[in-house]
Amino acid sequence: AQSVTQPDIHITVSEGASLELRCNYSYGATPYLFWYVQSPGQGLQLLLKYFSGDTLVQGIKGFEAEFKRSQSSFNLRKPSVHWSDAAEYFCAVGNSGGGADGLTFGKGTHLIIQP
């Protein structure tokens, strides 16, 4: 069965500093990988996705993520965070068949931005 681990429950970063959120997945075939962001009381917004090809993918709001098959990781990065980036971030894995059974999500990382 597929699974996602986000090792950090909370991360605190100063505004303007760089950010890296960790994600490790377990999946038997080539995974489809996603990062979502969720503000309090809201639904999830897709930041970026990896299906195949270039292992460094660019997303919205200045985020990027790198797929490393050897480490089963798909870490999210941003060079300089803004106070508006404070939110809950979820990594997810889907099957390469196109999502017939939806996505499996990690438990999330809560990002706190210090002024």
Add this chain to the structure above:
Amino acid sequence: DTGVSQDPRHKITKRGQNVTFRCDPISEHNRLYWYRQTLGQGPEFLTYFQNEAQLEKSRLLSDRFSAERPKGSFSTLEIQRTEQGDSAMYLCASSIIRDGLFFGSGTQLSVL
């Protein structure tokens, strides 16, 4: 296009009552999903439709839960005889293949 729409945004009900939620997906999306999210957790898959056919149901979906998608457009999720453990955010998402899921803002259910 206005994205995935869910109604109501909030629902407070008493234990034992029935509730129904509605989801309107992005119009060209043929796939529709229901997820449940509790505090401090990621969303958990409940069920999936391709057009009007319900193709997948999670073990989380007890027989008190039923979902429909008549004519392959909007979907409803009904919970009968609600229990306090049903309190959660119920999220709807839609997609086309290889495009990722697009989520609505969710329905927050509180069972008293």
